[in-house]
């Protein structure tokens with residue numbers, strides 16, 4: 001893709017934050033830290049991480065192998081495989097389509113579904129998330145997360161065609177959740193199931209810049225949060241669209257949305273659970289200074305009741321830059337970087353594949369703007385082996401990572417690239 005086009009992508013992705021940078025001076029009063037004092041929240045102490053070192057570790061050499069050499073993809077931004085399916089990868093395109101590719105040959109199997117008439121695709125809007133039901137093999141259910149034509153965030157349940165596994169039924173089986181968005185950016189949109197069988201949903205702070213409505217710290221608002229809901233019994237009325245697990249942190253608190261799992265997020269574009277350990281790795285896109293990876297081990301609750309800080313903190317510094325603030329009760333990231341090396345973090349996955357044994361337990365993440373790919377391991381509560389992989393930089397805007405059924409990892413770009421991380 002031409003550099004001019006690449007520049008346009010960067011401009012649209014960043015337009016609002018950059019505009020905001022001009023108006024957020026250092027004289028603002030300290031932001032009230034509303035949520036930190038809420039009784040249902042807990043804090044988690046983090047150790048500052050080492051700076052990334054040039055890779056590779058142990059002489060390991062990696063490269064990106066293009067998967068879609070024979071297939072043109074339009075702004076792919078997510079990928080998944082049905083549980084137990086080693087033959088197919090399902091690639092999500094921003095415009096509202098899901099394409100099935102043969103995992104080994106990279107050829108197009110079929111267009112699984114096209115909901116583009118339902119989707120707003122401007123800026124950060126679009127078909128943003130996708131998840132297979134853990135029982136997909138028997139119930140044919142999958143979930144799409146998209147921006148609807150009114151600009152609202154929607155989570156909807158769809159069904160695969162009972163007579164054709166490469167085709168979905170075109171109409172939503174059921175709408176699970178609809179959330180109004182005051183601005184068009186920071187929609188989050190990631191959805192995934194945890195090991196507990198519940199659906200986790202990442203929602204941004206509603207957009208504009210600086211979280212002008214202080215939504216991320218407002219426990220009566222779903223925006224700027226990670227949600228956890230139970231959709232195993234979901235159905236059309238009189239059934240509930242979803243229920244709240246009784247073990248959610250704020251259940252029973254007056255004036256608090258019980259769907260909340262974690263708070264204080266700006267735009268949790270991509271998060272994931274380590275499929276082996278269940279630990280939560282959550283990347284939050286920063287405003288103008290810091291990009292961050294948050295890590296909440298399953299043994300510490302996996303993010304339960306954690307306040308990740310926005311918009312009191314941006315990364316580990318007070319927001320806006322130069323303001324005074326209290327970080328009491330706030331959980332800081334395990335990794336952050338400033339805008340000297342990137343501008344918009346794309347969270348990835350912990351490698352649990354079998355093709356590259358030396359990468360077992362290694363978490364990969366990247367940056368949309370500068371296209372770097374870095375990795376680290378989290379051992380005994382410490383970030384270690386934090387590397388920058390120059391050989392993995394695609395030179396294109398990294399929209400997402402993906403993990404197939406075997407645990408192999410992929411990288412997708414706004415320019416249409418779909419790559420697998422392989423040994424060189």
Ligand SMILES: [Ca+2]
Nearest residue numbers: 308309310315
């Ligand atoms: Ca944070």
